[in-house]
Amino acid sequence: RKEVEQDPGPFNVPEGATVAFNCTYSNSASQSFFWYRQDCRKEPKLLMSVYSSGNEDGRFTAQLNRASQYISLLIRDSKLSDSATYLCVVSGGKLIFGQGTELSVKP
Amino acid sequence: EAGVVQSPRYKIIEKKQPVAFWCNPISGHNTLYWYRQNLGQGPELLIRYENEEAVDDSQLPKDRFSAERLKGVDSTLKIQPAELGDSAVYLCASSPSGRDLLDQYFGPGTRLLVL
Numbered sequence: 001r002k003e004v005e006q007d008p009g010p011f012n013v014p015e016g017a018t019v020a021f022n023c024t025y026s027n028s029a030s031q032s033f034f035w036y037r038q039d040c041r042k043e044p045k046l047l048m049s050v051y052s053s054g055n056e057d058g059r060f061t062a063q064l065n066r067a068s069q070y071i072s073l074l075i076r077d078s079k080l081s082d083s084a085t086y087l088c089v090v091s092g093g094k095l096i097f098g099q100g101t102e103l104s105v106k107p
Numbered sequence: 108e109a110g111v112v113q114s115p116r117y118k119i120i121e122k123k124q125p126v127a128f129w130c131n132p133i134s135g136h137n138t139l140y141w142y143r144q145n146l147g148q149g150p151e152l153l154i155r156y157e158n159e160e161a162v163d164d165s166q167l168p169k170d171r172f173s174a175e176r177l178k179g180v181d182s183t184l185k186i187q188p189a190e191l192g193d194s195a196v197y198l199c200a201s202s203p204s205g206r207d208l209l210d211q212y213f214g215p216g217t218r219l220l221v222l
Contacts, residue, residue: 004149032208043198043213044150087149091208094163097149 001026003096006088010102017078021101023071023088032091033064035073037084038100044087047073078105109133111214113199119220125187128217132180132201139176140211141184142198150198156182157205186219194221 006023013019025033033050048055050062050071061074071088083105088098112131120126132139137158142150153172155163158179167174171190176182186193196216203210 034209043215045213046209046211049209089149094152094155095150095208095211097151099148 002099003027004088004090004098006086006098006101008101009085010104012104012106013078014106015078015080017105018074018076019078019103020075021073021086021088021103023073023098025069025071025088025090025096027090027092028066028069030069030090030092030096033071034089034091034095035060035062035071036087036089036097038087039084044097047086075103078103080105080107111199111201111212113197113214113217115217116215117218117220119222120189121222122191123188125185126189126219127183127185128197128199128219130182130184130199130201130214132182132199133212136201136203136212137179138202138205138211139182140200140202141174141182142200142213144196144198144216146195153184155205162205189219189221191221194219 004025035047036044037047038044050064052064054063059076063072085100085102087100090096114129139156141153144150154167154174156176174184198216199214200211
């Protein structure tokens, strides 16, 4: 079993749609949680941290459920520029990346 | 301020040949990471340096991979001999210290194709 598992993609959605990504992790001792964004043929970049209380950054909302070892990312009113691969990342001393879920937003 | 610099950006070699990748971290960053990203997967840590010391190389395939950061600044990752399965993107990242994992900046990567 992989340490971090994400929804298999790709997700193809129209502009303005709401899309949710799910992620589970296996190590209950994991300490920190993040979402990264990776554009095609580019390096990963931090999108946002994830807290048990949930956090929101504009159209993006991230949630953490430690009991279920589950992380989510919600994107509202999706834009063409949101097209990318979204990587779920868990930390227990080092960053452990999920395989990523590709999002394609269409006009 | 310059970001993490990697070279070459692309490399095509035949199997059994050696290959080396170079990384220059952001100035002042003591921690340097090498990751490998296979197609359709997330990056996987190969080795982490704190200054010139390799503090985590548990995921580095030591039979064919080697790395060095002799003066605690730039670093080289080498594969000898390369195998078909080594085709991947090799990412270098740096951070001011290993304590704050959020403060990790990635370079553009080197795309390796082994034929």
